[in-house]
Each structure stands twice: as structure tokens, then as C-alpha cells.
Amino acid sequence: METDRRNAQQPENTTAAFWDERYRDGRRFSGNPNGMLVAEAADLPPGRALDVGAGEGADARWLARRGWKVTALDVSGVALERARRDARDSEAPDVAGRVSWVRQDLTVSPPPAGVFDLVSAQYFPLHRSAGPGPSPALRGLLDAVAPGGTLLVVGHELTELVSRLHDVDPEDYDQPADVARMLDDGWEVLVDETRPRTAPAPPGSHHTHDTVLRARRR
Numbered sequence: 686m687e688t689d690r691r692n693a694q695q696p697e698n699t700t701a702a703f704w705d706e707r708y709r710d711g712r713r714f715s716g717n718p719n720g721m722l723v724a725e726a727a728d729l730p731p732g733r734a735l736d737v738g739a740g741e742g743a744d745a746r747w748l749a750r751r752g753w754k755v756t757a758l759d760v761s762g763v764a765l766e767r768a769r770r771d772a773r774d775s776e777a778p779d780v781a782g783r784v785s786w787v788r789q790d791l792t793v794s795p796p797p798a799g800v801f802d803l804v805s806a807q808y809f810p811l812h813r814s815a816g817p818g819p820s821p822a823l824r825g826l827l828d829a830v831a832p833g834g835t836l837l838v839v840g841h842e843l844t845e846l847v848s849r850l851h852d853v854d855p856e857d858y859d860q861p862a863d864v865a866r867m868l869d870d871g872w873e874v875l876v877d878e879t880r881p882r883t884a885p886a887p888p889g890s891h892h893t894h895d896t897v898l899r900a901r902r903r
């Protein structure tokens with residue numbers, strides 16, 4: 686279990702307080718798994734998966750239904766409580782039992798290294814490191830992938846929306862393409878592209894395209 690340790694410079698949208706309030710608002714995502722996860726992970730044999738920023742758990746449940754043993758990690762206890770309850774109420778016990786809901790702040794402590802056959806980060810706010818190379822949060826994600834495992838990072842395509850995003854500067858975030866550039870030859874990049882979303886974005890968010898990185902650790 687994660688404590689409330691955080692450093693004073695931590696961006697607000699990576700904190701438990703920020704996300705707990707949003708989820709407490711009653712705000713809900715669609716309840717469906719993300720389209721890019723479905724597109725990219727449907728062909729993978731099940732193993733151990735890490736869903737980073739799992740939110741309300743739709744992706745974790747989809748993976749569990751396909752036989753994956755899932756660690757669903759999120760900083761928000763409110764989201765995880767809702768996700769755990771939804772899984773218990775609507776999934777078969779063996780499916781719900783394949784998901785471990787873990788409250789953890791990725792900017793403070795990394796997930797276990799080298800053990801996950803799939804690490805999926807869907808719309809996770811990956812703030813850019815002050816120096817060159819990956820931020821500690823991104824480093825943790827990369828290190829979590831087992832040899833032969835898959836890294837899937839999906840983001841909103843932000844540049845087309847920049848005039849509408851008064852409070853978001855895309856330059857503050859590592860996009861999937863930035864992550865691709867940081868991968869060394871221990872990785873094979875399979876997908877690094879921008880695609881139309883397969884389902885409408887949450888109301889009010891205006892996103893039309895996703896950016897997708899799929900890479901395999903050699």
C-alpha cells in the first residue's frame with residue numbers, strides 16, 4: 686500500500702488528491718476497455734499484466750476475462766474501490782480474482798522490475814523529466830516489462846487540440862513517440878503512430894485521435 690509520500694514539485698494531475706476528487710465527483714469513464722488496448726493486446730497470449738493508472742478498471746477486467754493475471758495500479762483509492770466493487774459485482778469470481786488492485790503512486794515508487802508480460806499505460810500523465818532520459822515514473826514502467834514482454838503506451842493526440850487546451854502544455858508530457866525515442870536496442874518498436882479513436886472520447890474532452898506505442902523487450 687502506498688502512503689501519501691510525494692515531493693513538493695509533483696504535478697497536481699499525478700496526485701491522489703486530484704484524482705480522488707475527480708472520481709468522487711461521480712465522473713465515470715465508459716466502462717468499456719480502451720480501443721487501443723483491445724486492438725493491440727487481443728493477439729497476445731495471457732500472462733502477467735500491469736495496468737498503470739487503471740482507474741475504474743475496465744481494461745484490467747477485460748484482460749482478466751482473457752486469462753491475464755493483472756496488477757491494476759492507481760494512485761486513487763476512490764477509483765480502485767469503485768473498480769474492485771464493479772469487478773466483484775459483474776465478473777465471475779475467477780475473473781475478479783485474477784486482478785490485484787494496488788494503490789501506488791508511480792512517481793514515488795516503481796512497480797516490480799522485469800516481471801510483466803504486458804505493461805499497459807492508457808492515457809497516463811507521463812510528465813517529462815527535467816533532464817535527458819526517462820522520468821522516474823517512465824523508468825519504472827520500462828523496467829517492469831519482462832524479457833519478451835510488451836510495452837503499450839497510449840495517449841491523446843494533443844497537438845491538434847492545443848488551442849483549446851488552456852491548462853495543458855503538450856511539451857510537459859512524454860508522448861508515446863517520445864517514449865519510443867528513448868528505447869534502446871534492447872527493444873523492438875512494433876507500432877509508433879497516431880490513429881483515429883475507435884470510440885468517442887469522454888464527453889467534453891474533444892479528443893479525436895490516439896497516439897500509440899507498442900514495443901517488445903528483446
Ligand SMILES: C[S@@+](CC[C@H](N)C(=O)[O-])C[C@H]1O[C@@H](n2cnc3c(N)ncnc32)[C@H](O)[C@@H]1O
Pocket residue numbers: 698699700704714719737738739740741758759760761764789790791792793806807808809810
Ligand atoms: C486519464 S486517467 C486514465 C484511466 C484509465 N487508464 C482509462 O483509460 O480509463 C489517468 C489515471 O492515472 C492515475 N494516476 C495519475 N497519476 C498517477 C500516479 N502518480 N501513480 C499512479 N496512478 C496515477 C489516475 O488516478 C487515473 O486513474
